[in-house]
Amino acid sequence: MKHLPFRILCGGTLLAAGTFAAVPAALAAEGCDTAGLALPDGFCATEFAADASQPRHLAVADNGVVYVNLATEVDGHALLALRDTDGDGVADTRKSFGQGGATGLTIHDGWLYAATLTDIYRYKLGESLVPEGEPEHLVSGLPQQSAHSARGLAVSDDGSLFVNIGAPSNACQAQDRSPGSKGQDPCPLLEEHGGIWRFSASDTGQKFSPDARFATGIRNMFALAWHDGQLYGAQHGRDQLHSNWPDEFTQEQSAHLPAEELFAVDEGDNFGWPFCYYDPKQKKKVLGPEYGGDGDKVGRCKNFEDPIAAYPAHWAPMAIQFSQGEGLGKGYADGAFIAFHGSWNRAPSPQAGYRVIFQPFADGKPSGDYKTFAGPKGFTGSDTIRSPGEAEHRPAGLAQAADGALYISDDAGSTIFRVTRGQAG
Template sequence: MRKHILIVLGLVVLAGIGIFTWLGWPDKARVDVAEVTGQRPRITEPRSQMIPTVKVADAVGWPAGAKPQAAAGLTVSRFAEGLDHPRWMYRLPNGDVLVAETNSPPRGRSFVDQVMRYLMGRAGAGVPSANRITLLRDADGNGEAEFRSVFMTGLNSPFGMTLFDGQLYIANTDALVRVPYTEGATKIDAKPEVVITLPGGENHWARNVIAAEDGRTLYVSVGSASNIAEKGLDLERKRANILQVWPKEKTSRVYAAGLRNPNGMAINPQSKQLWTVVNERDMLGSDIVPDYLTAIELGDHFGWPWYYWGGYPDKRVEPANPQLQQYSKRPDYALGPHVAALGLTFAGDVNLGQRYAHGAFIGEHGSWNRVPPSGYKVTFVPFTDKGWPAPGAKPIDVLTGFLNAKGEAQGRPVGVIGDRTGAMLVADDVGNVIWRVAAARTPAR
């Protein structure tokens, strides 16, 4: 009997291998990731998959004394450590740094949810959310936060933070909330006031918020609930977009749409225009679709879920939407496939020398479904002095080494901001560290 069971199991395994071979699983990249970056990336034919390619870098953390590798002319050190899944940061006017220690809210019980829980757990994202904002203070300017305090608790997967008209706004997964703020405060006990509700949880749970360039409104980013709306478009209502919010009136409108998962947002100091980084769709192979960096204008639609990169149809999406194709906006700059671009800030907020005088710094959290892996680093996209990506420019690696020689994740970068000296702070949600990157010739002040 046991022999028969083993034979049956063997046949099942062989059949499974045969099916995976027929499906081309796991899909491996056929072009270099650099070819899928820049203003004119190579968009190859899709290789649609029934089962996604899975290449998860197991989270192992940093060995004692280890750290990422900074580009030539830069140094890297620990600004703070011992945090609990730090994802996002915000610098207050007095130089204090707020850190959102946060994670996904509990996932559902469907098979897909269970699989994603397992995969994200391997990637270091399986811990419960601390639902906390911590304040870090480097009072003596030596590049290390010697003071920290629990700034706020009782939040719901908080992410983005911004000051506006004397109040601190926090983007929970299910609502934009606010509390009164006093400069220099190290703790806030006030009950948050809801400004607007947001569709919470699901696939892309992190919500960001920044002050708009008009001085009157806020931008709030809300990711999709799925890969390509396979759970139905009703679930995507008020998602996959950037909202414009009027805080006093507690009203909002869709500012731009068709953005699968916009996360990092920043105002370009050269043009005073909104920019964002976006995570694009999965299961079309390891070579596409590129995540991207792009400027945003009112009324833009970037095609999701029906189209990608300015009009390439995703034939998996039903019902089709042919009338949208000619209106799908092409992004400004491709960052490479599956890099999971999350963090975004501009030169000016960060000052690392002449090589980085104009452009955008981007935290790439790293792929979970590409062979070989992509991302897992902080990059810089050079801009011209007119405020646009430099023609022909490729991303420059600023901070690398997050994957070890075995392909394990010692860390994963997320948010990037400047500290009060112009050095760059990088939130590492696997290493539970805030890294500080500075120009080697300029000692911490």
Template sequence: MRLFLMTALTAALVVSATSAGAQAVPTPRPLPAPEPPATVTATRNEPAALAFTPDKLSRLKVPAGFELKVMATGLGNARSLLVMPDGGIYLSRMKQSDMWYLKDANGDGQIEAVERKQVAQNMGTAHAMSVKDGKMYVAGEKNIWVMDMAKDGGLSVPRVFATGFPDAGQHGARGMHWGPDGFLYAAFGSTNNDSPTPNPEEATMLRISPDGQSREIYSSGLRHTIGFGWHPVTGVLYGWDQGSDWHGDNIPPEELNVIERGKNYGWPFCYGDKNPDPYVNVSGIPGQITKPEYCAATTGSTLNYTAHAAAIDMIFYTGSQFPAEYRNSVFEAFRGSWNRNEPSGYEIAHLSFDANNKPAAVTPFVTGFVYQDEDGWKQFGRVAGVAQYTDGSLLFTDDQSGVLYRVLYTGGK
């Protein structure tokens, strides 16, 4: 009897183990579809950096009827701008990990040393800023901070609003704005050029709850969308995405995307209007489908611009100081290339919209920072932040020499 029970128990264990083993066998995955070899010709061409001096101002060009002025110099790594209704200007500086408050108190069009004050420090890679309900929010690499704002522009000690964001890698600049729905939108770039990473929040735009306690991946496949915003009339969310490096002079282009919830914009396997990137390994595609099949299921760009121009910030212009045709259009800062045979970017560009409030064309607006002479390519400005001033003029920064520029419409006066 005992022998029978042991035999039966042993048989049951064998059956149980066999069943468990059968369940543990993974489902075979198909091998990725083969792709032909691709050879890329890439160029590292970083124009020689020159410091800003007043004589260089004559090199800069703006459209007829506009005037370009220098509002401040010596600002260090001047990145993002945020203009307050009273004319105060907040400035973030990534390399110095701090923030400044600037104000032209005497109205002379210049911001002197006595009109500047440091209002926050020790904020690693502080970049994008956004204000809500009298509080300042600042995005860095791993944290978003919040501070109380004083009437004189001062800020309280930073408190962590949200944390645990992806590593920066080569893309430490974060874009961030409070959305019209009351949620905070923040974009986090990829840590590389060609490969998806285990962290699902990389190369995405996140939508963060008003209390900072929860968040969702709003959209993905965005290599590095720093500048974004909502159209003042249609409410459509647009963003400029930076394309990958080392894929040649002309691909991938800089992309203007209509950013929508749940959409995948293709990086790293696709660029532009769902074009497969021949220089990205197919082995990382989820499901091991072909690259064209994967790209067909993504969302293509709305408009493209010159490759490697390095889109870094944008605003919708809502003022009246410029001619009427500029209202509700976009001004975009392109910081400039370093891996293109003929440099691109180093400019403020203008994105026009048609009568139906659809993006129409991108044209240069402020140019001349980069030029070629007998000694090769040179540049004296890497544009970064862009903002609308209280009178409707346009402000933008140069984070290389620390210059704050101002563009006014004079109509030829």
């Protein structure tokens, strides 16, 4: 599947820096394309940026500049700024700057917050394409780790900075990912990993400490968002139930367990990793086999927090973006978009995920079933793939602009898409 650099007016036109005007639906739909994405009827898309050096997490400033945390550096920098100056839905200006670590990027109160693997910085935003002056160094000493080192960031209304620190393990086994190896109890990794940490969003010179832990029992959750007074996150569930415990779990069970979980995160919450996982068919947390579970036993898992929504196994949630107004239509005005990177270990079933979904909300909670918004065929290029390497594109980051446009980053294809509403949606 080849994406062409479409240059079309679709959803908004730039009048001046930071000022957008809505385009009438009939005009927006005229000549509208989807840039190869599989979208609901009435939605348009452009390739906002190609050759974007494996873009991951995204953020959009009030003036329309799109910021990206890159997996591949450009000219020694890992952050990228992009701007569309003529309103055709394609970035025509770009510049790299600063330090990043592929994930962990958000904007709050005029500041751009960016994570590296071990540090967090913030950059003062202005009217220029890239922030001027040196960044402020907020946090140092985040644990160095060989697995699940990606960071997620979110900032609360009162100035708390939340940071994901994943557990460098599958299920805290004595010998990680080894058949028959028992789980460590207590799990020593939970001292400095496997949770959400809270820092000040404005104080410089902060250092990582176990004492700053906000919530625990989370395997890896760098899809974070603060919305309407609440912290939300989506977790990557554990793997290898069959390969590590073939007498207890079939390959088919392993392909469809456990669910990926969406959490509402409050201070002191414990979500049960590594002791438990969530079974979507039974709609409950059960003990992992490393801790004496057999697929049915609940045991200590009754004491841990449940998800507020659950999604198919191994889809790998990467980013959450709560909808901002009705820029994408009333049907998408209250809820969350979630980007799923796609699976690597669902054999013998085909690989799955590779999509952006929309989860409706009502009264601050998920309401009804999710619906696929983008993909998966538009990302994978095929109805069925057996290996994640076959996917031409994989969603990695999300951000919504003031004009309603939804930006989707694709690290496999080094592309950023801009999705807007046409006649319907």
